Amino acid sequence: MASPFSPDSTGGMDQEMGKLHKVAGVRLPDKPPSTLWDVSISEGRISSLDAHDPDRAGPESSPGILDGANRLLAPSLCHAHIHLDKCFLLQDPKFSDLQIEKGDFQEAMEMTGKAKARFEEDDLLRRGRQLIEESIYHGVTAMRAFVEVDGGVQFKCLDAGLKLKDEFEDRCEVQICAFAQLPLFSGEDGGEEVRKLMTAAAQEEAVDALGSTPYVERDENKSKMNARWISSLALTAGKHLDLHLDYFVEEHKQPLIWDTLNIIKDRNWLERGGKQITLGHCTRLTRFRDWEWDQLRQRVGELPVSYVGLPTSDLFMMRTDENVRGTLPVVKMIKQHDLQAAIAVNNVGNAFTPQGNCDPLGIATLGVGLYQAGTKKDAELLYATVSSRAKGAIGCESTSLSLEVGEPADFVLFDRMDSGWRCRKSIAEVVYDAGPSRQTIRRGRVTAL
Numbered sequence: 001m002a003s004p005f006s007p008d009s010t011g012g013m014d015q016e017m018g019k020l021h022k023v024a025g026v027r028l029p030d031k032p033p034s035t036l037w038d039v040s041i042s043e044g045r046i047s048s049l050d051a052h053d054p055d056r057a058g059p060e061s062s063p064g065i066l067d068g069a070n071r072l073l074a075p076s077l078c079h080a081h082i083h084l085d086k087c088f089l090l091q092d093p094k095f096s097d098l099q100i101e102k103g104d105f106q107e108a109m110e111m112t113g114k115a116k117a118r119f120e121e122d123d124l125l126r127r128g129r130q131l132i133e134e135s136i137y138h139g140v141t142a143m144r145a146f147v148e149v150d151g152g153v154q155f156k157c158l159d160a161g162l163k164l165k166d167e168f169e170d171r172c173e174v175q176i177c178a179f180a181q182l183p184l185f186s187g188e189d190g191g192e193e194v195r196k197l198m199t200a201a202a203q204e205e206a207v208d209a210l211g212s213t214p215y216v217e218r219d220e221n222k223s224k225m226n227a228r229w230i231s232s233l234a235l236t237a238g239k240h241l242d243l244h245l246d247y248f249v250e251e252h253k254q255p256l257i258w259d260t261l262n263i264i265k266d267r268n269w270l271e272r273g274g275k276q277i278t279l280g281h282c283t284r285l286t287r288f289r290d291w292e293w294d295q296l297r298q299r300v301g302e303l304p305v306s307y308v309g310l311p312t313s314d315l316f317m318m319r320t321d322e323n324v325r326g327t328l329p330v331v332k333m334i335k336q337h338d339l340q341a342a343i344a345v346n347n348v349g350n351a352f353t354p355q356g357n358c359d360p361l362g363i364a365t366l367g368v369g370l371y372q373a374g375t376k377k378d379a380e381l382l383y384a385t386v387s388s389r390a391k392g393a394i395g396c397e398s399t400s401l402s403l404e405v406g407e408p409a410d411f412v413l414f415d416r417m418d419s420g421w422r423c424r425k426s427i428a429e430v431v432y433d434a435g436p437s438r439q440t441i442r443r444g445r446v447t448a449l
C-alpha cells in the first residue's frame with residue numbers, strides 16, 4: 001500500500017482537478033475563531049475574502065470548490081535552508097553501512113565524505129524526491145535546496161537538483177543553490193577546481209543562488225577571499241547569495257560577519273542590483289552583547305540581508321569543550337534588533353542532524369521552548385519564521401497571516417473536521433502542537449491531500 005509520502009501518492013494528481021477557485025468555510029489566522037470565511041482564488045492569487053454563509057454555500061463538492069470544513073487555513077510553509085543532496089543517508093539502504101558511532105562534527109564530515117564518493121543520479125533523485133514529497137505533505141510550497149559542487153561529485157548533485165526542480169515545478173518552488181561546501185582557496189590545489197566548477201554552475205540559468213562556507217578555509221585571510229570571491233560571482237551572475245557563516249560558538253574565535261558585510265558593501269551591492277543575501281548558521285553571533293547586535297543592525301543598513309537559524313542541527317552539534325551551547329536568538333533578533341531572520345530544518349536523516357523530519361513547523365514548535373517565546377504573538381512570529389519570513393529570507397514572494405487580496409494562494413489547512421473541540425483554531429495552537437493532518441495548496445492548486 002502506498003504510504004502518504006510515497007512519491008506517486010499525489011504526483012499523478014491531475015493538475016486541472018486540483019485547481020481551485022474557492023476554499024469555503026475556513027477559519028483564518030487574523031479573524032475571530034468563531035467566524036468562517038470563503039477564500040476566493042483567481043490566477044493563483046487571493047481575489048477576495050468573504051464571510052461564509054452556510055445557507056448560500058451550495059454543493060461543497062462542486063468542481064473548483066474545496067470544502068474547508070471549519071479548518072484553519074494559514075499561509076504555506078517554507079524551507080529557507082535545506083540540504084537536498086545529503087538527506088536520508090541514515091535511512092537509504094545504499095548507505096546502511098554508514099551509521100553514527102560518535103556523533104560529532106568530525107565524524108559527520110567523514111561519513112558524509114564517504115557517502116558523497118558513492119553518490120549517483122539514482123540515489124540523489126530517490127532521496128531528494130522523498131524530501132520534497134514529504135515537505136509538500138507537511139505544507140511546504142517553497143524551499144532553498146543546497147546541492148554541493150566540488151571535484152568529487154562534480155555536477156552530479158547539481159544536475160539531480162535541477163531535475164527535481166523541474167519535476168516539482170507545479171507543486172513546489174525548489175530554488176537551487178549551487179554550494180561550495182569545500183574550500184575555495186585552501187586544499188591541495190588551492191581550491192582551483194571548485195572555483196572552476198562553481199563558475200560554470202553560475203552560468204546555469206536554472207540555478208537560483210550561489211553559496212559557500214568561508215569557515216572551512218585554512219585561515220582568516222582565505223576565509224575573506226572565499227566571501228569576496230563568491231559574493232562577486234553571485235553579483236555578476238545575478239544570483240542570490242547564501243553564505244554558511246561563523247559556524248562555531250567559541251568566543252575567542254572572531255566572527256567573519258563584519259568583514260563579510262564590508263566585502264559586500266565594497267561590491268556596491270545595492271547600486272548594482274544585487275539580490276537577496278542569506279546568512280545561515282552564524283552560531284558565533286550568539287555571543288554578541290546588545291551593543292554588538294545594534295552595531296550589526298547599523299552595518300546591515302539597507303542591504304537585503306537575512307539570517308537563518310538552524311536550531312536542531314545546532315542543538316546536536318554546537319558546543320564548546322565547556323559545554324556552552326548556542327543557536328541564533330532569532331526571536332530576539334527580530335523583536336529587539338529589527339533584523340530579518342528565519343529558522344529552518346537544515347538536514348534530514350544524516351550525521352549532521354540525525355533527529356527530526358521535513359516539517360518546518362516542528363522547528364517553530366521547538367522555538368517556543370528554545371527562545372522562551374510562548375505568547376500568542378510570539379507563536380505568530382515563530383510561524384512567520386517558517387512561513388512568510390522564511391520565504392522573504394530566500395527572496396520568494398510570500399503570503400501574510402492576514403491573507404491580503406493579491407497575495408499568492410499558497411496555503412496549508414490544518415486538522416480535520418472530525419477533531420471536535422481539539423480542532424486547532426489559531427496559529428498559536430498549531431505552533432504549540434501542529435498535528436499531522438494537513439492539506440497543501442500552491443497557487444490555488446491542491447498539491448498534497
Ligand SMILES: [Zn+2]
Pocket residue numbers: 081083244280346
Ligand atoms: Zn546547512
